[in-house]
Amino acid sequence: MGSLLGDADVWDDTPARPRPLRRGLAGLCAGLIVGLAVGWAVAPRPVPSAPVVPLPAARPPPQPEQGGAVVDQAILAGPMLATGLGKLQEVQPNGISARVISAGSAPVAILPARKGAPLVALGGDAVVLIDRAGTVSQLNPSGFRARGMAWAGSKVLACGRRPLPPDQGQIADAAGEDRTRNAPALLLGVKGGKPSEVKLACPVGSSAGGDVIAGAGGAQVTYRSTTRGTTVLAGRPGGPLRTLLSRAQLEAATGPGASVGAIAVSPDGELVAVAAGAAGGRWAMLLLPVHPAGGQGPAPARLPAGSRRIAVAPGYEAAWLGFTGEGAALRLAMVAVDRRGGLGEQVLANRAGNGYVLGYDPANQVAAVILAGPPLERADGFAFSADGQVFAVSARRGWTLLRTEQPSERATLPIGGTLLAWPGTGP
Amino acid sequence: MRPRLRWPAWAAPEDGDRAGVAAVGVPVLLLVAGLALGGTAGWRSVTGRAAAAPGAPVGPPLLVRSVEGPIEELRGQGEIAYAGADGVIAALTPDGRARRALGRATKLRGKPAGAAFEPGGTLPMVSADGAVAYGYLDDGSPASVRLADARMLRLSPPGTVAATAIRQSADGAVVAVCTGKRRGETEVDSPVTSIAERDGRQLASFPGCLLDLARDGRAALVPEDPAGASGTHQGPVRGVRLWRRSGSYRPVLSPAAAVEAASLVDPTAKSGNVVVDGAWLAPDARRALVRVAVADPPPPVGGWRSGPALVLVDLASRHWELVPSEAPTSTGPVLWAPNGAFAHALPPDSWDPSGANLLVTYAPPVGTPTLLEVSHRTDSRMVFSPDGAWLLLHGGGQWVFIRVEDPSLRVTYVAPGEFAGWLPGQGTR
Numbered sequence: 133m134g135s136l137l138g139d140a141d142v143w144d145d146t147p148a149r150p151r152p153l154r155r156g157l158a159g160l161c162a163g164l165i166v167g168l169a170v171g172w173a174v175a176p177r178p179v180p181s182a183p184v185v186p187l188p189a190a191r192p193p194p195q196p197e198q199g200g201a202v203v204d205q206a207i208l209a210g211p212m213l214a215t216g217l218g219k220l221q222e223v224q225p226n227g228i229s230a231r232v233i234s235a236g237s238a239p240v241a242i243l244p245a246r247k248g249a250p251l252v253a254l255g256g257d258a259v260v261l262i263d264r265a266g267t268v269s270q271l272n273p274s275g276f277r278a279r280g281m282a283w284a285g286s287k288v289l290a291c292g293r294r295p296l297p298p299d300q301g302q303i304a305d306a307a308g309e310d311r312t313r314n315a316p317a318l319l320l321g322v323k324g325g326k327p328s329e330v331k332l333a334c335p336v337g338s339s340a341g342g343d344v345i346a347g348a349g350g351a352q353v354t355y356r357s358t359t360r361g362t363t364v365l366a367g368r369p370g371g372p373l374r375t376l377l378s379r380a381q382l383e384a385a386t387g388p389g390a391s392v393g394a395i396a397v398s399p400d401g402e403l404v405a406v407a408a409g410a411a412g413g414r415w416a417m418l419l420l421p422v423h424p425a426g427g428q429g430p431a432p433a434r435l436p437a438g439s440r441r442i443a444v445a446p447g448y449e450a451a452w453l454g455f456t457g458e459g460a461a462l463r464l465a466m467v468a469v470d471r472r473g474g475l476g477e478q479v480l481a482n483r484a485g486n487g488y489v490l491g492y493d494p495a496n497q498v499a500a501v502i503l504a505g506p507p508l509e510r511a512d513g514f515a516f517s518a519d520g521q522v523f524a525v526s527a528r529r530g531w532t533l534l535r536t537e538q539p540s541e542r543a544t545l546p547i548g549g550t551l552l553a554w555p556g557t558g559p
Numbered sequence: 560m561r562p563r564l565r566w567p568a569w570a571a572p573e574d575g576d577r578a579g580v581a582a583v584g585v586p587v588l589l590l591v592a593g594l595a596l597g598g599t600a601g602w603r604s605v606t607g608r609a610a611a612a613p614g615a616p617v618g619p620p621l622l623v624r625s626v627e628g629p630i631e632e633l634r635g636q637g638e639i640a641y642a643g644a645d646g647v648i649a650a651l652t653p654d655g656r657a658r659r660a661l662g663r664a665t666k667l668r669g670k671p672a673g674a675a676f677e678p679g680g681t682l683p684m685v686s687a688d689g690a691v692a693y694g695y696l697d698d699g700s701p702a703s704v705r706l707a708d709a710r711m712l713r714l715s716p717p718g719t720v721a722a723t724a725i726r727q728s729a730d731g732a733v734v735a736v737c738t739g740k741r742r743g744e745t746e747v748d749s750p751v752t753s754i755a756e757r758d759g760r761q762l763a764s765f766p767g768c769l770l771d772l773a774r775d776g777r778a779a780l781v782p783e784d785p786a787g788a789s790g791t792h793q794g795p796v797r798g799v800r801l802w803r804r805s806g807s808y809r810p811v812l813s814p815a816a817a818v819e820a821a822s823l824v825d826p827t828a829k830s831g832n833v834v835v836d837g838a839w840l841a842p843d844a845r846r847a848l849v850r851v852a853v854a855d856p857p858p859p860v861g862g863w864r865s866g867p868a869l870v871l872v873d874l875a876s877r878h879w880e881l882v883p884s885e886a887p888t889s890t891g892p893v894l895w896a897p898n899g900a901f902a903h904a905l906p907p908d909s910w911d912p913s914g915a916n917l918l919v920t921y922a923p924p925v926g927t928p929t930l931l932e933v934s935h936r937t938d939s940r941m942v943f944s945p946d947g948a949w950l951l952l953h954g955g956g957q958w959v960f961i962r963v964e965d966p967s968l969r970v971t972y973v974a975p976g977e978f979a980g981w982l983p984g985q986g987t988r
């Protein structure tokens with residue numbers, strides 16, 4: 133290999149050093165860039181993920197509407213009287229507040245309030261007065277076991293039974309029967325005085341003013357473990373009683389062995405509603421005029437003129453009858469409960485069975501079931517408000533209020549205890 | 560001449576071969592490593608980490624709006640067919656996660672002559688398999704549309720119209736129509752019930768309009784007195800009997816029993832003024848619910864009118880009993896569940912300004928009835944799910960699902976369309 137003179141420092145024919153690290157780093161960088169580009173280009177694109185629609189937070193399940201309008205109407209009607217846990221309470225229809233009236237007694241019935249008069253209650257086989265202080269005093273004489281009551285003018289008409297003599301009582305006990313026998317009803321003075329007897333048996337009822345009374349009478353027939361009357365009598369307190377319905381008429385309208393189970397007198401004293409039937413037999417509700425046109429019907433087994441009969445569903449028995457209003461606004465309600473099989477012997481509060489409330493408008497002869505089914509399960513108390521605008525049912529699952537003229541408008545309130553009456557005013 | 564410059568040939572050093580390999584190998588290796596690293600980084604920049612570590616599966620989007628309640632509870636409840644405003648029939652899983660189009664039934668826009676006020680009478684109803692829609696043409700004649708190809712099939716002779724709503728068996732394979740010649744706006748002369756397969760092949764026919772078709776399509780509840788229904792016009796129904804495809808009849812509720820049942824509620828009930836206004840056959844065809852009422856009751860006074868009586872009849876013994884139910888102002892629907900439960904509704908008055916409640920009584924196969932209350936609702940149209948576990952109130956633009964054994968468990972959402980049937984099966988996702 134030749135060389136140029138004088139250029140020895142310019143030309144260097146020494147082979148360049150390979151510098152593998154530098155080349156490697158350059159290659160790495162180039163590789164990274166190219167790899168990044170190629171990897172990004174060839175990588176499969178995933179399917180776009182589905183948009184996730186955020187679910188709104190699950191709200192608590194809708195609670196039954198409290199039927200504000202019905203409750204408001206009920207509040208206008210005033211307080212109710214209820215019993216439970218051994219005491220009598222005044223309950224506001226909104227279910228919020230309650231006032232104990234008597235802590236020592238748990239009555240099973242209350243008479244409609246009278247101005248200036250103490251509260252009249254039935255409980256523990258006795259008719260009692262409860263004053264503002266909650267003091268209880270008995271009205272009926274000892275030995276009389278009161279089972280029902282009604283106003284009779286200024287007095288209280290109490291129906292009931294008397295205990296059998298001890299030897300007969302033991303026999304009755306052994307037979308699983310009532311240890312009492314039927315006894316004439318008593319007219320009790322609220323301010324004391326000697327009671328007078330009235331030939332009526334339970335159940336009894338009276339008009340709003342107490343000037344017309346009605347009750348069962350006639351022969352007593354067996355009804356489950358006790359006995360009941362077979363005719364219906366009505367009249368004025370202290371006056372003669374007239375037979376509105378004979379036993380033959382009663383059996384013709386219901387069935388053999390029928391007895392009177394419930395009685396209600398319209399507020400104006402013009403109509404008497406009777407629910408009757410035999411245990412395990414067919415029942416019917418009869419609406420009888422106190423003053424039938426043309427007197428009694430010609431045939432002994434026919435209902436008096438102007439009467440109405442509504443049969444009770446087979447297997448059902450009437451548990452309660454009540455009127456409200458007057459004239460064209462008169463309304464009647466009958467509570468019929470399933471008494472088939474084992475339901476027959478159970479008290480209302482334990483009766484896990486069906487039932488219905490039949491509403492009847494006597495002036496227009498319009499009838500309809502206004503409440504039925506679950507609200508009647510274990511239902512044990514029924515009442516119209518004092519103004520007749522609301523009907524209430526107490527039951528274990530809560531109290532049901534419904535507007536009388538618009539029964540589908542209702543409310544369920546978490547109130548405990550048994551509804552006794554809805555006087556609308558406190559004692 | 561300019562000297563030619565050339566890179567001198569690289570002379571390997573003395574330990575030559577190893578250094579040469581390193582000079583070539585290191586750059587190549589680093590280049591390859593760069594390619595690998597860069598490629599991986601580029602790949603991951605696109606695919607992310609999901610490919611390496613799969614996370615929780617993401618469910619399909621929710622296809623319904625304004626959901627309240629645990630909608631997941633409705634998974635596996637088949638599909639609900641509905642008709643959209645554009646006439647497209649679609650099926651939606653009740654949990655709102657999947658939807659498919661079944662087809663179009665745009666011609667089914669009419670309504671039966673005798674069911675002008677019957678809820679749902681103007682909407683097509685889809686068979687259980689989602690293949691066929693049943694409805695009415697503009698002239699009121701019944702027709703079916705095969706949804707796959709929109710092929711239409713008339714279900715009655717030309718010139719006749721439907722007197723009542725079309726009934727179909729549970730599987731949709733059998734359909735019953737009552738048709739006749741129109742007389743006036745709502746009446747039909749000499750109505751005849753025809754029971755046919757979905758392809759139109761007639762299985763049986765009898766005079767009068769059926770009240771209900773058995774779940775298997777092999778029996779029907781029909782008026783007790785066919786003469787009244789098969790005469791010159793459709794007369795009032797006084798009693799109910801069971802027609803079987805063999806051609807035999809057996810009594811269900813005689814006119815006398817209907818009067819007796821009606822008199823439990825209305826003391827003015829008597830022979831000649833009591834009519835049957837509905838009858839529903841149980842899924843096992845052994846029981847029936849029949850509603851009877853006094854015809855032409857007095858005009859309502861106040862909020863009351865004479866109420867009907869709902870009775871449950873055992874078909875074998877013909878024993879009947881009252882089903883306590885309220886209907887002081889208006890009667891609501893009655894329906895059986897596939898498991899033998901039944902429900903009946905008490906709709907509130909629509910004009911009620913207080914925001915009234917719809918009350919539904921649910922009677923399970925065993926046990927005491929329960930009350931289901933739905934606030935601020937007047938539309939009482941309802942249907943059971945195919946397994947009977949849920950009740951769907953599908954009217955009023957909102958679907959309300961209520962679990963009947965636990966009524967506090969409810970799901971509501973805006974109705975995607977007009978209800979057209981609850982289809983059994985698992986749905987297509």
